[in-house]
Amino acid sequence: MNAQKTDALSAYFLAETSDVLETHTLSIIVDNEPGVLARVIGLFSGRGYNIDSLSVSETEHEKHVSRITIVTTGTPQVIEQIRHQLDRLVPVHIVRDLTVAAKNSNQEKPLERELALIKVRGEGEKRLEALRLSEAFKATVIDATIDHFVFEITGRTNKIDQFIEILTPLGLVEVSRTGVAALARGGQGLKDLHDEI
Numbered sequence: 001m002n003a004q005k006t007d008a009l010s011a012y013f014l015a016e017t018s019d020v021l022e023t024h025t026l027s028i029i030v031d032n033e034p035g036v037l038a039r040v041i042g043l044f045s046g047r048g049y050n051i052d053s054l055s056v057s058e059t060e061h062e063k064h065v066s067r068i069t070i071v072t073t074g075t076p077q078v079i080e081q082i083r084h085q086l087d088r089l090v091p092v093h094i095v096r097d098l099t100v101a102a103k104n105s106n107q108e109k110p111l112e113r114e115l116a117l118i119k120v121r122g123e124g125e126k127r128l129e130a131l132r133l134s135e136a137f138k139a140t141v142i143d144a145t146i147d148h149f150v151f152e153i154t155g156r157t158n159k160i161d162q163f164i165e166i167l168t169p170l171g172l173v174e175v176s177r178t179g180v181a182a183l184a185r186g187g188q189g190l191k192d193l194h195d196e197i
Helices: 003-009 036-046 076-087 098-104 125-136 157-170
Strands: 022-031 051-060 065-074 092-097 111-121 140-144 148-155 172-177 181-183
Touching (some): 022 098, 022 181, 036 051, 036 065, 036 076, 076 092, 111 157, 125 140, 125 148, 157 172
Antiparallel strands (some): 022 065, 022 092
């Protein structure tokens, strides 16, 4: 298959043999107006990019801007292509790859947190084990009856994944997760990088 045909199918196939897939966290400052999120998501879906995690919230009401945090996976070339294409969208003010920014400044990974609500049904020993595990993972019981619990847990995605995996054999009923919220380490914010915001 030639490069043009491969690119038309999905950007994930670009230089796939020479580069390892990496997970990156992108922080995007956009105008807070109808249709902006649809345009960003349309860019991803239209080009075959996958979104692993997505969170959006207005960050500055007076300036009518929102922050979109997207976690995506691809080769370094694909991630760079995504960043450049996002940068060209009209309602986008700033696109920053927090993962690359941390590497370039010799810092640890960006600060990332996710929240999950996890419902577990169980009695007897399973109930006691679920409570013990919740303490070990620093999860909070936010609802409880004789036969179930709902836990709230915050942390990095891998911590939440581990907690869910451990609770599964104990009677996992359902899970609701937020997307990742992320900030770069250090004193500088995204708006410090852009004058018009």
